[in-house]
Amino acid sequence: ARAFVEAVCQVSGLDEAQTNQVVLATDEATNNAIRHAHRSRPDAPVHIRCWTRPDRLEIQLLDEGDPFDLEAVPQLDPAELRPGGRGVFLMRRLMDEVACEARPGGGNVIRMVKV
Numbered sequence: 001a002r003a004f005v006e007a008v009c010q011v012s013g014l015d016e017a018q019t020n021q022v023v024l025a026t027d028e029a030t031n032n033a034i035r036h037a038h039r040s041r042p043d044a045p046v047h048i049r050c051w052t053r054p055d056r057l058e059i060q061l062l063d064e065g066d067p068f069d070l071e072a073v074p075q076l077d078p079a080e081l082r083p084g085g086r087g088v089f090l091m092r093r094l095m096d097e098v099a100c101e102a103r104p105g106g107g108n109v110i111r112m113v114k115v
Contacts, residue, residue, distance in 0.1 A: 001026070002023055004050075005022060005023050005026045005059065008050040008052065008057065008059075011052060012052040012057045014057065014114065021095070022094070022112075022114050024090060024094055025091045025094040025095050025112055026061070028087040028088075030048070031087060033046045033065065033110070034046060037063040037064070037066065037068065037107070037108065038065055044063070044065075045064070046062065047062040048061055048062075049062070056113050056115045057113070058113050059111075059112045059114075060109055061109070061110040061112075062103065062108070063107050063108050067102040067108065068100055068108050070098065070099065070110075073088045075092075091110075091112060095112040095113060096113050096114055096115045097112065097113035098110070
């Protein structure tokens with residue numbers, strides 16, 4: 001998935017720093033889907049969809065987990081030392097937009113935008 005997202009970023013004209021940000025945010029979102037949404041079903045797929053527009057790149061991750069309220073995840077103090085819990089923080093910091101919606105047939109769509 002990493003090479004795919006890097007290739008999409010290059011086609012979109014993102015520079016190296018922006019590409020690294022998008023790749024890291026996508027890695028975190030994918031890890032969260034596997035670790036949390038699919039915890040009881042490690043073989044469940046996570047699909048990645050990408051759209052390039054002249055002014056933005058949109059990444060969507062589709063999982064098969066229970067509905068997830070992204071807004072319920074607290075804003076963390078980056079200076080706080082603790083294991084885990086940084087994925088959503090990083091996604092919010094690295095991307096210009098981050099949202100999560102329940103899919104009609106079950107699962108979630110995590111939508112991340114880089115402008």
